[in-house]
Amino acid sequence: MVPSLMSNRKHNPRGSTPGVAVRKHNPRGSTPGVAVVLAGLALLVAPAACRAAEQIRVLVLDNVNAVTISTPAPYSIRDADSGKVLVSGTGLNARIWAQKKGINVGGRQSGSGRIVITPREGAVITMNNRAYRGALQLSGRTGDLLVANLIDVEDYIKGIAVREISHYWPPEAIKANAVAFRTYALYRREHASRSDYDVTADVFSQSYGGRAAERYRITEAVDATRGEVLYYGGKILPAFYSSTCGGSTEDASRLWREANIPPLAGRRCDFCKDSPHLRWRSAVAKETIIAKLQKPGRTPNDIKSMAVASRTPSGRALAVRITTDARAFTIAAQELRSLIGPDVVKSTNFAVFPSGKNFIFEGLGWGHGVGLCQWGAYSMAKEGKNYRQILDYYYPGAELRKTSP
């Protein structure tokens, strides 16, 4: 039990007013500005010139010398920048490596520093015995290869959802999560800082084969929200989400100074009470913490005390005061969490106290707590709320648009 955290947790008043911007699509498409107020989020269907299947580039391999790529299907190899076909054929099984000038495919210099290998639509392409949908983009950089999977956004969402949530969850909870995953992925794509990929594969399941049966309910829910994306102020919302907020979602601007976005201002959440991650407790050896804190000018031999020095309005620790044998200093709670391990200190909504040779962290929730509370969505769906109501609760004021057919 963590009464100190519970009593410290304050409701963020900014999150209390659901200012829903709701529009309904005009089927004639002639007056896109027409707004119709409905209960909960409605869809704004994008203009007729909808984009075809959206792709996203997922980093799957980096800093390797060579890879083996195969497909039994007809394929083409193009220069990624000009789109020019360099090679095409039926059935590929080639060792591919980077040279100082360009990429070598099976002993033949491609003449390009970045290539895309695309099998016939629907066919699988295999790299180092792992099967992928879509195409593979290989970038050569001073003798190393970087590989990104070019994949349809909807397939990517299914791959993420399988890893992030259970397919036993109520359909409306899966749908709400699917919209958050899609929105966040497209936001990341729009703000990609790298020229050769949009997102990394850390939350990505690369293996799609043979698992259709167990993902059926997820596939169905993702398909039911196909192309639906959250917007705010005409821009794609950075739709953050986390497993369990623990009682209040966090104001995004507390974590990322630039993220002063009203739908992410944080609000009370009583829905994640049934989450298995609501309460956690981790004992961390003092020695471990000392080792993790080693840094020029900080090098403690012993920790005399450690306590939360300040909290955000949602109750999460902002700074932690640490007194060592040498000096006292404060460290950002987020930094301490990532130093010790985000799966050990599961959130920054913790209290910390000494116990023998350990420090005990007791806390609420799992994750940064911004945006959609995934276990909150689970309980809201169990209570009969639909995915639009769930999204409206966790992203108040955001607008749901259908961006592709």
Ligand SMILES: [Zn+2]
């Ligand atoms: Zn919650």
